[in-house]
Amino acid sequence: MLWVLVGSVVAMGVALAGTRFLTTFVTPAEYGRLALMVSFAVLFDQVVGHAIGGAAMRFYSIYRSEGLLGDLRRVVFRSLLQGAAACLASAALLGVAGMYPSVVLLFASTGFSIALLVSGVGVRLAEGARRRRVSATFRGVFEILRFGSAALIIVLVEADAESAMTGFLVGAGTVALVHWFYLRYRLLVGDHNSASARRRAQLMASFRKYAMPLLLVGFGTWVYLMSPLWALGWFGDITEVGKYGAYHQLAFVPMLVVSGLLLTFLAPIVYENALKSIHTAMQGALRLAMVSFVMVTFIAAFAFFEQRFLATLLLGDSFRDGSWMFPWLILAGGCYGVGQQLLLKLRTEMKVLQLAAIQLGFAAAAVAAYSLAAWQFGVEGLIVAVVLVNATLLLVSLLISGTPRPLPEVDHPIDA
Structure with a gap:
């Protein structure tokens, strides 16, 4: 670690x-x-x-x-x-x-x-x-x-x-x-x-069954994360795209890195422990996600009061007038990252089709919300939409991560 x-x-x-x-x-x-x-x-x-x-x-x-x-x-x-x-x-x-x-x-x-x-x-x-x-x-x-x-x-x-x-x-x-x-x-x-040849075929079938829906998950994630840039590019101007892109890189993306770091540590442990008790494995993941959200809230609060200092430290002169975006993109990125930690439940239970449906649904909602916000209210409206959409994703992920169900006997790759 x-x-x-x-x-x-x-x-x-x-x-x-x-x-x-x-x-x-x-x-x-x-x-x-x-x-x-x-x-x-x-x-x-x-x-x-x-x-x-x-x-x-x-x-x-x-x-x-x-x-x-x-x-x-x-x-x-x-x-x-x-x-x-x-x-x-x-x-x-x-x-x-x-x-x-x-x-x-x-x-x-x-x-x-x-x-x-x-x-x-x-x-x-x-x-x-x-x-x-x-x-x-x-x-x-x-x-x-x-x-x-x-x-x-x-x-x-x-x-x-x-x-x-x-x-x-x-x-x-x-x-x-x-x-x-x-x-x-x-x-x-x-x-x-x-x-045996039969065992190889079983493993490959399980591998493909797991991987194919992840193509949809990845596409939905790509659309979800990149749609703010496209909305600004379509309804705003290229200068606004550049400023938003810089703050996205400095505020939203670090939250994704931290979330990915936690998932890197957590996922193999959850996968192994799930063979014994899916409930125990996911309870640990839920507690870690809640701690992560509390930390994100404190970081966003700090950025709210020190936004000008952060902009001076991390950005060139021509980008600093957008310093107000710092706390809100940190909060939005934290909501998204914690939501991905909670959605680990679906990966563990091999329910990647459900995961794909969630990602694609939120991707479609994000495109609509971000486009409408950028069209009507510009970059300020877009930031509000980004926070609301990611907060909604967190709430949905929290509901899904409720009481874990037992792992399926037939489809699990080790039992195949």
């Missing part, structure tokens, strides 16, 4: 410092262009990477114990190739339709998207294998190289979105290449071929 904490703290610190650098040298309009392209670049990691990495994390110990890591390696690499092909096809469609701000941004964001996909799956697999030190190292190095490369290219070339995205590609691509070799030659090795 210490290594995961160190890696997450380093990654978050580098991201904060990188955002400070970008907002100092890049105008809000250029940052807005960058934020919109990054929002598209994370699509395939959020959808394909989330599904394959999440399922691999869930099933890694089972495949390893039965000497079938070769089977897991084949499905992971096949999925990565399919995700990369889909990313290239999407970029080609955008190019043909002319829906891109510049050729450099289109190519750089496409490469960055593929690198994110490989790195995301690698980190999730390392976490599932309990390789905490490896996972933490990759997280920290990824952010260091991503923002370091962007800063270097901005200084040497020009302070614009194209330079920043090219730097992101260079840094992320380097880490992704190392990830690929690590997965192929270190983590997914040890195939003893000890199981």
